[in-house]
Amino acid sequence: MLDDLDKRNTNGNPQVVPRMSSKIGFVGLGLMGTAMAANLAADGRNVCAYVRRPERINDLRALGVSATTHRPDLFDSDIIITMLPDDAAVRDIFFGPLGIAESLRPGAIHLSMSTISTGASAALLLEHERHGQGYVAAPVFGNPDAARARQLAVIVAGKPESYEHCRSLTDSLGKTFVIGTDPAQANLLKLLGNMMTATALEVLGEIVTVLRKRGQDPQQFVDIMTGTMFDSRVHKNYGSRLIAGSYKPGLTMPLALKDVRLALAEAELAGAPMPSVGVVRDRLITGIARGHGGLDWTALGMVASEEAGL
CATH class of the missing domain: 1.10.1040.10 (N-(1-d-carboxylethyl)-l-norvaline Dehydrogenase; domain 2)
Structure with a gap:
C-alpha cells in the first residue's frame, strides 16, 4: 500500500523532525547530489561529503557541506546517502577495495538514492545485513531544479526500523512515498x-x-x-x-x-x-x-x- 508522507508546514515546505546530532555521509556529489546535500546542510544537519577531486571541497563548503577526499572520514556516519550513477559505483564505494561497509559501525544505515537494478539492490541488502547494517532504497524522481526546490518524489522501500531513521531526511528533500519492505520494489x-x-x-x-x-x-x-x-x-x-x-x-x-x-x-x-x-x-x-x-x-x-x- 502506498503511504503518502507529505507533511508540510505553513510555508509549503516539508515538516522535518530533526536529528541534528546524527552524522550524514554523502557519496555522489553530481548535479543532483550537490543540491540534495546542500538542502540537508541548510536544515542544520551534519553532512560530510566524500569527493574524489580536491577542487570540489571549497565549493561544497560554500554550500554548508563539509567535504573530504578521505573515505575513513565517513566511517562514523549514522546514515550514508549514495547518489551514484550505476550498480558498480554503489557496490564499489561500500564493498570494493577500501569499501566503507567493513568499517561502518553495526546499526548504521545505507540510504541508497541512486537509480540501480533490482538485482544490485537485493545484493546490497544481503551484504549490509551480513555486516549488521541497515539498507533502504530511496530513488528519486526529479531533475536538479526539482532537487534544489525540495520537490523530489522519493520512493522508499526497506525495513521499517531502518527507513524510520531516514524519514526526516527524505521528507526534507521532497515528497516521500513508502511502498514496501523489499528495497528492490523501489528500484x-x-x-x-x-x-x-x-x-x-x-x-x-x-x-x-x-x-x-x-x-x-x-x-x-x-x-x-x-x-x-x-x-x-x-x-x-x-x-x-x-x-x-x-x-x-x-x-x-x-x-x-x-x-x-x-x-x-x-x-x-x-x-x-x-x-x-x-x-x-x-x-x-x-x-x-x-x-x-x-x-x-x-x-x-x-x-x-x-x-x-x-
Whole structure:
C-alpha cells in the first residue's frame, strides 16, 4: 500500500523532525547530489561529503557541506546517502577495495538514492545485513531544479526500523512515498517511471518534428495538449525545453541509456516485452554515436529531427 508522507508546514515546505546530532555521509556529489546535500546542510544537519577531486571541497563548503577526499572520514556516519550513477559505483564505494561497509559501525544505515537494478539492490541488502547494517532504497524522481526546490518524489522501500531513521531526511528533500519492505520494489518502480518519461520524450520529439516539417508551430500543439489532456509536469516542462532546443544536462544520454537497459532487463525477467522502450534505446545509442552524449535526454527530440532531415 502506498503511504503518502507529505507533511508540510505553513510555508509549503516539508515538516522535518530533526536529528541534528546524527552524522550524514554523502557519496555522489553530481548535479543532483550537490543540491540534495546542500538542502540537508541548510536544515542544520551534519553532512560530510566524500569527493574524489580536491577542487570540489571549497565549493561544497560554500554550500554548508563539509567535504573530504578521505573515505575513513565517513566511517562514523549514522546514515550514508549514495547518489551514484550505476550498480558498480554503489557496490564499489561500500564493498570494493577500501569499501566503507567493513568499517561502518553495526546499526548504521545505507540510504541508497541512486537509480540501480533490482538485482544490485537485493545484493546490497544481503551484504549490509551480513555486516549488521541497515539498507533502504530511496530513488528519486526529479531533475536538479526539482532537487534544489525540495520537490523530489522519493520512493522508499526497506525495513521499517531502518527507513524510520531516514524519514526526516527524505521528507526534507521532497515528497516521500513508502511502498514496501523489499528495497528492490523501489528500484523497479523508479526504473519503470523513468521509462514513462523516456517514451514521452521520444513521442514528443517525433510529433514536434512532424509539425515542423508541415510548417506548423509545435509550441501551439504543446500548449493545447498540456492545457487539456496532458496536464503533467513531464509534458509541460520537457515539451517546452524540447521545442526550444534546451538540452542542458539533468540526466545525460549515457545515463538515460543505462536506465533503459536496466528497465529492459527487468522486463525480460518478467517475460513482459517493452517494444516502445526498445525504440528509445536505439534512439539513445544513435544520439550518443552522433556526439550528443553530453546532452540531456530531451535531446531525443534532436535525434528525431535529424532522422527526418532537419
